[in-house]
Amino acid sequence: MDLLLLLARRSWRTLLIATSTGLACGLAAAGLIANINHSLAGFGQLRPADGLLFAGLVVLVVSTRIVSDVSLLRLGQTAISDMRLHLSGKLIDTPYPRLQRLGKHRLLAMLTDDTQTISQAVELVPVMLVNSGIVLACLAYLGWLSLPLLGLTAALILLGAASFHWPQRKALTSIGKARELKDQLFDQYRLLTDGSKELQLNHSRRLQFFERLLYPISQQYRRDFVRGMSIYALVLNWGNGIFYLLIGTVLFLAPQFIELSATLVTGYILALLYMITPLSELMNALPTLGRASVSLRKIRALEGQLEVAGTPADTLSPARHVARLACREVRHSYYREGEDGRFTLGPFDLELRAGEVVFITGGNGSGKTTLALLLTGLYQPEGGDLLLDEQVSASTQNHLYRQHFSAIFTDFCLFEHLLDGDDPHLMQQARDYLAHLQLAHKVNIEGGRLSTLDLSTGQRKRLALLAAYLDDRPCYLFDEWAADQDPVFKRFFYTKILPDLRQRGKLVIVISHDDAYFHLADRLIKVDQGCVSETSTEPLAAAAY
Ligand SMILES: Nc1ncnc2c1ncn2[C@@H]1O[C@H](COP(=O)(O)OP(=O)(O)OP(=O)(O)O)[C@@H](O)[C@H]1O
Structure with a gap:
């Protein structure tokens, strides 16, 4: 049902077309079986019209099935692609601290595993729709052949459906548990790839990783998954059993109580046998549908935790020049569940100006990166505010605020794509910078992309x-x-790159432990256990000479 809603939300028209052609296909298929029955019964007196009807029904079955399959395939894949893009868009808009809390592994599991599972289920929808049409039409045909037998058939089908209910819930619970473990598995995979060097160098760590982390989770995942799928296997075969029970009842038991002709029973059994394939395909889809419903629930839950930043990104253009960045009573705290102590930065006031090179210094864990995340707007202040030229607020216009910064953090990410289009002026500028950064012999820029x-x-x-x-x-x-950087380039950075940015009227904030260069700063901000204070650069400058 959830899947149909997902498709209907994308385009109810296409879903309607696909459903009606799917049902038409089912009707035509049932017509075909009626036609075959009728032709077998009157084999001696067949007319050309019977053959023409048969041919017409075959064309109808094939053509409606093609229309239904193709339209549902397109609709399904568009809905999945929309879902992926929508989730990715939300993910980019989600405030950075929240992303940190959710963890990369959960987000990756959602974007790859869950969407893949739903995609597999969506691929089954065309088959299921056509098969439902065939089963419904066959049931109608069975009713036309004999109403008492249809009553018997319906009773056995209802019994089967009722007996599915409880085991299916059990199966979904196990699959749900397995899905929760998938998050942990993704976290282990992340460790496996990020920590491959450490694991290769240290055998006991590698053993510990496999034996204490990966193995138990992987085994528990296997157990839960196999339990869920085994219940489904049981349910499916029980369903098949009920179906054969139905055939047996019609063949051996019903004639004892109801008057039935041999032709009618033959026709009835033929129609029942014809229903076996669509019915078992419908039942075989159950496990995939079950897994998809678990994944959909998981996506919805995680999606609820992704917050939308609120401002439409394409309407924002940052100012080319910012004269002043003012921090007023800014404060940020980290909370950790189950931990009493927490780290608080601030409250602090600061006023930074364009054309200044400001160094931020302090010991490990003192709060420098936290301050940097606040200054760039990646963390919204818990108290107070940061304002650019008294106009753009980090709290209320966070997205616009962030667009005024270019930052390189210690865990930076490099994008291959550097430039949009092939503007010769920009290309030349990029090549000049490449030479300036002494990389021209290593990297080229081709079609706006870095060559390596x-x-x-x-x-x-x-x-x-x-x-x-x-x-x-x-x-x-x-x-x-x-x-x-090597000492030569480090010097180049402090004595050429930073002054060059200063000269271009930029506000330059540098987190640094290189005290030999502190004297080159216009201002020095010291962070100590979350306290932000300004110190003079003069004694340092004197010491440097
Ligand atoms: N995501 C987080 N969740 C909870 N606490 C955090 C988080 N990030 C940092 N902290 C805590 O906040 C404090 C300041 O961390 P921060 O990264 O700002 O320090 P830093 O001065 O940049 O250190 P370093 O010089 O080692 O990079 C640390 O004590 C750290 O334990």
Whole structure:
């Protein structure tokens, strides 16, 4: 039902066309079996019209089935693709702290595994629709042949359906449990790929990973999944059993109580046998449908936790220049379930100006990255506000606020696609920057794309800087950017790149542990256990000379 609603939401017209052609196909198929029955009964006196009717019904069955299959296939795949895009869009709009809390593994499981399971179920919908049509039409034909026998058939079908109910719920519970474990499995896969170096270097860690983490979860997943699917196997074969029971009843038992001719019973059994394939295809779809309903529920639950940022992204254009960034009473805390202690940054006030190079310094865990996430708007302040030129607020216009920043964090991500179109001016600018960053001998820009990303960490960071240059935003933030650079390029960064950005009127915020260069900062902000304060650069400057 959920699947049909999903399809109807995409296009009820196409669903209507597919349903009506599917049912027509079923009717034509039942007509075909009636025609065959009729022809067998009157084999000696067949007329050309009977043959023509047969041919017409075959054409109708084939053509309606094609229309139904193709329209449902298109509708199903469009609905799935829409769902993927919708979820991806919501994911991008979800505030960063919430994404951090949900965890990559859950989001990946939803985007890959759940959508795939639903897609498999949607692929079955055309077959199910046509088969339902065939079964319904066959039942109508059976009723036309003999109403008492139809009553018997309906009673046995109802008995079968009723006996499905409880085991199917059990099966869904097990599949639901298995699905919850999938999240944990995805987390283990993430560890397996991200931590492959560590696992290869350390045999006991590798053993521990397999024996304590991957193996138990994988086994528990197998157990729950097999239990669920075994219940389904039981249900399916019980269904088949009921069907043969029905044939046996019609053949051996019913003639004892109802007067039935041999021709009628033959026709009835023939129609029942014809129903076996569509019925078993319908029943075989049950496990996939069950898994899809679990996945749909999972997606809905997770989707409910993805918050929409609210502002339509395409209507936003950031200012080319920002004169001032003001932080007023800004505060942020981390909460962790089951933990008493929590880390709080602030409240703090700051006023940063365009054309300033501001260094942020402090010990590990003091709150520098948290401050950077607040300054760039990736964390919305829990208290207070950040304002650009007293106009754009990080709290109320968060999406617009963020567009004023270009940042390179320590866990930065490099996108191969660098430029839109092939504007020769931009291309030339990118090539100049590439030379400026001493990467021209390693990387080319072809069709707006970087020719390779297979570089050292320091070189990849330089490419991230190239992308930031091309963004040309009014505010820049570098989180320990220079940490992976060699001494020559580190010097180049502090003495050439930063002054160059300053000269271009940018606000430049640099998180740094390189105290040898602190004297080059216009301002020095110190973070200590969540307290933000400004210190003078003068003693440092004096010390540097
Ligand atoms: N996602 C999170 N959830 C809960 N606590 C967090 C989270 N991220 C950071 N913290 C806590 O907040 C504090 C500040 O972390 P932050 O990353 O801002 O420090 P930092 O100064 O950038 O450290 P480093 O120099 O090591 O990068 C730490 O004590 C850390 O335990």
